[in-house]
Amino acid sequence: MGVVIEDDQGEKLRTFHKWLGVATNNQAEYQALIEGLKAMKDWEFDHLDVYMDSKLVVEQVNGKWKVKEPELQGLHRQATDLLKQFGDKVTVQHVAREENRRADKLVNMAIDEKVKKPKLPG
Helix, strand or coil: CEEEEECCCCCEEEEEECCCCCCCHHHHHHHHHHHHHHHHCCCCCCCEEEEECCHHHHHHHCCCCCCCCHHHHHHHHHHHHHHHHHHHHEEEEECCHHHHHHHHHHHHHHHHHHCCCCCCCC
C-alpha cells in the first residue's frame, strides 16, 4: 500500500508505504484509503481530493456501486465511516494508473522491502 499526500500545488507533504501481506488489489486500495484518511484527521484543510486508480473502490465509497464481496464489506465500512467524519470536505475520484505513479512507486517499495530477492550465484 502506498499513500501520497500533496498540497494543492502538487508539493509532496507526506508519503508512506506499508506491506499488507497477502491481499487483493481492491483490499490494498481500501487499506490505502483508510490509512490516508487516518493520516489527515489531525490536519487543517478546506478541501481534500482523494485520487485512486481503483474504479471499483471509488464507485463503492461514492455509493454508486454495491459492495458484494464479503472481504471488502468491512473495509468499505471503515472507509465510509472515516469519510463521514470529514463531511463534504472530501471527494474521492478515479484516476488512471499512469496518473498515480507516486503511490504506485511506494507500493513497489513496500513489496521490495518485504520480499527477499534471491541472491545470484557468483
